[in-house]
Amino acid sequence: SQQGEEDPQALSIQEGENATMNCSYKTSINNLQWYRQNSGRGLVHLILIRSNEREKHSGRLRVTLDTSKKSSSLLITASRAADTASYFCATDLPFGNQGGKLIFGQGTELSVKP
Amino acid sequence: DGGITQSPKYLFRKEGQNVTLSCEQNLNHDAMYWYRQDPGQGLRLIYYSQIVNDFQKGDIAEGYSVSREKKESFPLTVTSAQKNPTAFYLCASSIEDDTGELFFGEGSRLTVL
Numbered sequence: 001s002q003q004g005e006e007d008p009q010a011l012s013i014q015e016g017e018n019a020t021m022n023c024s025y026k027t028s029i030n031n032l033q034w035y036r037q038n039s040g041r042g043l044v045h046l047i048l049i050r051s052n053e054r055e056k057h058s059g060r061l062r063v064t065l066d067t068s069k070k071s072s073s074l075l076i077t078a079s080r081a082a083d084t085a086s087y088f089c090a091t092d093l094p095f096g097n098q099g100g101k102l103i104f105g106q107g108t109e110l111s112v113k114p
Numbered sequence: 115d116g117g118i119t120q121s122p123k124y125l126f127r128k129e130g131q132n133v134t135l136s137c138e139q140n141l142n143h144d145a146m147y148w149y150r151q152d153p154g155q156g157l158r159l160i161y162y163s164q165i166v167n168d169f170q171k172g173d174i175a176e177g178y179s180v181s182r183e184k185k186e187s188f189p190l191t192v193t194s195a196q197k198n199p200t201a202f203y204l205c206a207s208s209i210e211d212d213t214g215e216l217f218f219g220e221g222s223r224l225t226v227l
Contacts (some may be wrong), residue, residue, distance in 0.1 A: 048215060
């Protein structure tokens with residue numbers, strides 16, 4: 001039951017360029033999160049945007065959310081070789097009264113060439 | 115430092131054998147999760163537990179079993195009934211708030227020979 005779908009599946013850019021990744025989802029959400037995964041490692045939380053927010057910034061990251069289109073984008077500005085990783089969006093689905101479990105997209109594999 | 119520890123990092127198993135993956139956290143989180151990741155795919159939820167002595171099946175629980183006898187520990191057993199167990203397994207935990215933000219371990223890669 002994949003909730004999120006991301007595009008592109010892979011993205012290759014030069015250092016210094018901006019990288020934009022998109023995520024679409026199917027049902028109403030409470031929040032949407034972005035995670036990063038270096039090859040062979042665990043995921044690390046980057047940023048969360050709530051359903052009543054439209055844009056959020058954290059350092060070189062900018063996330064937008066359009067609930068009418070059920071989509072989000074992650075922008076990494078002035079990319080660095082160290083940004084090379086896979087990026088996943090995750091949306092919540094409610095269970096019980098304790099918040100939601102997360103459903104992950106298939107990820108965008110970003111390669112930043114020096 | 116607080117975090118989640120998974121072991122072993124790499125594990126090889128013969129067909130027909132059960133194997134148990136360890137997951138320990140010292141973050142004092144109530145909820146813990148096991149995800150499976152296959153190449154080029156996202157994470158799929160195997161089992162989750164919101165409280166000690168209680169756990170729920172996720173989307174792909176068949177062939178797996180878990181226990182939650184302690185708050186800190188959530189081991190996953192991959193049984194011989196799991197038809198295609200070769201994968202990368204990720205354990206995560208979260209506090210019970212409205213964000214559901216997950217904290218992940220470094221993963222265990224299981225290969226069936």
